[in-house]
Amino acid sequence: MSRGTITLPEIGSQAEALSAAWEQLKMQQNWVRDYMANGEYDEVVFIGSGSSYYQAKVMATTFRQWLGRSAIALPSSDIFLFRDQSVARGRKVLLVGVSRSGESSEVILALNSVEELSNWSTCGITCYESSRLGLMTECLISPLGKEQSTVMTKSFSSMTYMMQAAIAQAAGGNYAEQMEKVLELQGDIVNSGRDFAESLVAANDFIKYIYLGMGAYYGLSQEVGLKLKEMSYVWTESYGTLEFRHGPKSVVEPGTLVCLLVSEQARAYELKVAEEMKAYGAFILLVTTAGGEDTAFADSVFEIGAASLSDEARTVLYLPLLQYLGFYTAMKRGVDPDHPRNLTQVVTI
Incomplete structure (x- = not known):
């Protein structure tokens, strides 16, 4: 098999993946209302592992800047192994799981670890609607973010873009227009x-x-x-x-x-x-x-x-x-x- 025949077209098709994410978001406006636009949370915590953690950092930064509300990004393992060291006890928290496959053990363990806590709510973003993440909590779905390659490329771009677009819609102003310009x-x-x-x-x-x-x-x-x-x-x-x-x-x-x-x-x-x-x-x-x-x-x-x-x-x-x-x-x-x-x-x- 020739080298790079999977990864190269996946990098090259990310514009289409972003456009599909934008169209999908139009059908998930309830998700935007219930999570990004919901001001009842004291803290929004974006979690992921590897590339998904770096996505979470971009998402949390955008959330803080555009919505003016508290948000942080953490590795998934910090939540199920070091939750009290990572997030102050007693706060009302929204935990946002980020996973391309929706099957990352650490993300699943993190969401499971807060399931019985009354002050924690969960949601997520993934490329696979039938994944464990997609089935256990409400998720944004990047429909063309699915990849064959091991390395994340268009999935990273499309999921990051989709979450930022959701935050833009929650924030109002001209942020949504900016995200359309990116397309x-x-x-x-x-x-x-x-x-x-x-x-x-x-x-x-x-x-x-x-x-x-x-x-x-x-x-x-x-x-x-x-x-x-x-x-x-x-x-x-x-x-x-x-x-x-x-x-x-x-x-x-x-x-x-x-x-x-x-x-x-x-x-x-x-x-x-x-x-x-x-x-x-x-x-x-x-x-x-x-x-x-x-x-x-x-x-x-x-x-x-x-x-x-x-x-x-x-x-x-x-x-x-x-x-x-x-x-x-x-x-x-x-x-x-x-x-x-x-x-x-x-x-x-």
């Missing part, structure tokens, strides 16, 4: 990201990979670093952008790729960090709304546009390029991204 842009971003990533990988041989992001892009930086690690077996690290300066920057040397997911909210500060890493010999890749005089120092700049949108709304636009970067790095190294060693689609305990 218009995603197809072109997928196509341009593929060509950009293929050329970047062909032209360079990196020995270290560092991903940096802040706000909603911190969880995203962890996810795209994981994509590269899963697909190609190269070591990657991810940090909050300014935090990287406090010790971790010691690993930077020639041959290091530093990829910065540039926000508009903290753009000036973030670019100062990237410029410093450039001085240490790193190859700087910036993913940003637009290049300019302030990005001229970078070795490579990928523009996604959409500067009129909020940082949170643009989140999934950052993904195609960096998923393709993992894919083409794997192909260059002779690794099959469809079947990563030691990994399975569903992790069970």
Whole structure:
């Protein structure tokens, strides 16, 4: 079997997966009303494992910013093993399980662990309506997020987008309009990201990979670093952008790729960090709304546009390029991204 024949088209079809999620959300307005728009909860806790945990981080950040209410993201295991250390006792809590397959043992154990607690309610998001998660609690369903590959790509994009769209509808204002704009842009971003990533990988041989992001892009930086690690077996690290300066920057040397997911909210500060890493010999890749005089120092700049949108709304636009970067790095190294060693689609305990 040829390498990459499953993963490549799945990355390439994520615009369609987002559109399907948007249409599905129209049929799940009761879910939006009962959970995202329901102000009776003191805390909303998004949980997941692996990539789904990084999704949860993006979701919680978006929830806090757009709704102005308390929300956190935790690994699923923190709820069933360390619940009282993780969430203050006595609060009215909504627990939101995030799982592509809906079969992750840790998510199921977490939801089961709060079943008898009167102050906890549950819901979720998955790609499989008949999964254990889909059957045990009310879930948003990303209908085209289903994947054959082990590594999450379009499922991550579509589930993240769908939850953000649900939060946007609960928040009101122009947030839903922003999410509609993302649909218009995603197809072109997928196509341009593929060509950009293929050329970047062909032209360079990196020995270290560092991903940096802040706000909603911190969880995203962890996810795209994981994509590269899963697909190609190269070591990657991810940090909050300014935090990287406090010790971790010691690993930077020639041959290091530093990829910065540039926000508009903290753009000036973030670019100062990237410029410093450039001085240490790193190859700087910036993913940003637009290049300019302030990005001229970078070795490579990928523009996604959409500067009129909020940082949170643009989140999934950052993904195609960096998923393709993992894919083409794997192909260059002779690794099959469809079947990563030691990994399975569903992790069970």
